[in-house]
Amino acid sequence: MSEEKHDSGFMAGLVFGAIVGGTMALFLGGEEGDEVRENLRKKGKLFFKNLGLLVDETMGEELEAIEESKDEVKTVVEETTEEMKKAVETIKDEGKKSARRFFIRAGKKLS
Numbered sequence: 001m002s003e004e005k006h007d008s009g010f011m012a013g014l015v016f017g018a019i020v021g022g023t024m025a026l027f028l029g030g031e032e033g034d035e036v037r038e039n040l041r042k043k044g045k046l047f048f049k050n051l052g053l054l055v056d057e058t059m060g061e062e063l064e065a066i067e068e069s070k071d072e073v074k075t076v077v078e079e080t081t082e083e084m085k086k087a088v089e090t091i092k093d094e095g096k097k098s099a100r101r102f103f104i105r106a107g108k109k110l111s
Helices: 002-028 033-106
Strands: none
Touching: 002 033
């Protein structure tokens, strides 16, 4: 959970920093309008390309973690199912033994 907050905080900081940096470059740069627009266009394309790569990488890691978790859950469910089957069989056997003892004490036959 805290990792998610860290990741979203990082992304927000990245976007905010890019906006502030671009604005500062626009106002403090000594370039002509056409040059500024061209540089912003190039830097914007590079920024979004890098942002896309970062998102792809992050999504890949998240999907990998989900697959690992899914496998772990599947294993736990299978193990628990087997344990429950064994417990049910034990309970059945103990029930049969108890019923047999009860009827023997009562002097009745079991079929």
